[in-house]
Amino acid sequence: MSYRIEQLALKNFGKLENFNCDEFSNINLIIGENGTGKTFLLKSLYSAVKSMEEYKRGDDISPIGDILAEKLRWTFQVDKIGDIVSRASDDSLEFKMKLNKSSLSYQFTKSATSRVSTVSTPTNSKEGNSIFIPAKEVLSLFSIILKSRDIDKTFGFDDTYYDLVKALRISPSRGRNFTVFADSRKVVGNVIDGRVDYDENCGKWYYKNKKNQKFSIGATSEGVKKIAIMDRLLANGYLNTDSIIFIDEIESALHPQAVCRFLDMIDSIANDMGIQVFITSHSYFVIKKLCLIALKRENIVKCISLNQDNKTQICDLHDGMPDNSIIDTSIRLYEEEMEEVL
Structure with a gap:
């Protein structure tokens, strides 16, 4: 079985003051308005996964805490890792991630500079090479x-x-x-x-x-x-079957037709090979195309909808599109057009 993220719990992680998901799918779509923490969520997962892949790789004997602290600092571009902690809270940042073959958890406070105060050592390193594809080429x-x-x-x-x-x-x-x-x-x-x-x-x-x-x-x-x-x-x-792919704003610079064909390719990679994929998007076309992919069977496309009030909606796209501002805006524009026409 390929490596896959099964559960995630975040507390005071930047804009994500409280996030929990107990079940991810092969394809995981993250949506939400600007400032709700979509890219932060993607990077939190990526930095943890890459740290686990670098841990005990080859002849490297670096402790997981050192690898993780370096990865967090260069992924989030902060002078000290304590700057990642939510500004609105005085409590520690907490991260817990469970994979099907291992797990990782850690925590640190705002005063942390270059060390993670508490980190669980994974029972084994993660195999494979995961990748993050940013919005900009x-x-x-x-x-x-x-x-x-x-x-x-x-x-x-x-x-x-x-x-x-x-x-x-x-x-x-x-x-x-x-x-x-x-x-x-x-x-x-x-x-x-x-x-x-x-x-x-x-x-x-x-x-x-x-x-x-x-x-x-x-x-x-x-x-x-x-x-x-x-x-x-x-x-x-x-990339191989143990990789996990993270794509930020998949629709960026792509025509809707190209987006749809790109997602067909992602569908094949994720559901035929079992490679887990995480995608952020602002696009109605992305949501609609993934809904059509999700109709094939249950639990192959999960949608995580982040909101400004920190109330996260998580649903299986097999059951339909969730309530969100992308859909609401599309409907509102259609209604405005009908009013003008009629």
Whole structure:
């Protein structure tokens, strides 16, 4: 069985003063208005998962607390990790995550600088390589991100960007690949009408269409670059069945038709291979498409709706769309249009 997150409990984690979920699915959609903590939730999971993957990897003997503190600081870009604690509370930040094969919990106060005061040592490290795909594409910023972290050691691009560009540097493998990955790459190729590759000799990315016309990455659309990132990760062997994928604002820079085909690919990866996926979105098209995917059977798409009052709604999209401002705004605009027409 692939690694998957089963439960999460957060207390005083940034904008998330109190969050609990006792059951996640293969695909997990996180929605909510600006400022409700969607990206914070995604990064809280990612920093914990990546810390567990780095723990005891190879010959590394670093304690989990040191790995975690470093990951939190560079993921959230804070001078001291205590700055992650909710400003409105004087209590400690608490994090508890249960995977099907392990677990991790920790806590620290606002006074914490570079150490996590209390952390549970996982019974075993997590296998696989998880990845976070930010809302902004990284290919045109590739060398800048690497320089800012490898040489300058400065804030600007957090660990979600840095980990991604390191994963993209890996060349595509010529060996046998997962059938679902191969099929997904065909879908990607059709959506972007070509492929994106990296020229190791000059250290630059370029786009080549199906007519073999070559273009610099700067002259390539944002949407093509974003989808091409997934193509590269499917091709170079970085992702496998033990990976967990986090995608922030999946609809960013994509046409609704491309969004739908991208989500079909995510559906195959998640439900045919068992790779868990977490997605944030503001898009009606994303919610509607995932609702259609969820109709196949129960408990394959979970929707987590965050609200300003910290009352979280969690539902199975198989049962229909939850009440949320995205749907409400769509309905209101339709009603306004009908009033004008009639």
